[in-house]
Amino acid sequence: MTTKMTAAELDAYLDEVFPQLHYGGRTFFVEAVGPMSARMRCDYHEKHLRPGGTLSGPTMMALADLALYAAILAQIGPVPLAVTTSLSYNFLRKPAPMALIGECRLLKLGRRLAVGEVAIRSQGESELVCHATGTYSIPAGP
Template sequence: MTVKMTAEELMEFLDGEFPQVNGEFAIEEVGDSRIRVRLLVAERHLRPGGTVSGPSIFALADVSVYLAVLAMIGPQGLAVTTSCSLDFMRKPAARTDLIAECRLLKLGRVLAVGEVLVFSDGMQAPVARASLTYSIPPK
């Protein structure tokens, strides 16, 4: 399958459709059924003790699958999460960006399934693993 949106096009779409997350994410790489997205960690993402909060990790996993789907199908703002399973495996490094490595396992006409490994920048072992399903709107 051919990539239909570049990293720049995806960021422009995200900024236009979801201005509330403007400046929170950076797309590092887009490929066939895969994407790498960075959460630019700021004070608002931290829980007491300085580690990144669970809701921030969920947001990174969710936006990563969303962007991976859009990269493959084009700009469709109404693709929505229908299911998510998230495993927190270890404590993220304090005050450090998180990186999501996402790959689409299935991209059908109606549903897409993605898997995400989340890493603290500089750590080799993942801090979280997520599996998400997205509903794709009819054309």
């Protein structure tokens, strides 16, 4: 199965439709896409820190949501109104002070719904810091 969008095309698309994502400096990057999958990176930056100096939950939530969006669009192409309908997060341990990697695997990709899971790790580490599952609604085609 080939993808309809490459990692570079997805990065450019996110720049176009979500320019606010990079306010204060670009930190989110699509690293790879494949059949029913995507990998994203969130670079370590002070704008993502919470009190105590750890990467915040909202940062991990954004990374998971973006990884799901990237995995879906890689399969179906640029559909701007594909939207999140549910997300669930399990924060498992404090992330290390380094980039986060979110690896998404789509479990189901139908005509109207997509379901996936995202494993988030500190870059270079094997232990999960967060596990997320989510569902996206895909608008009906023309």
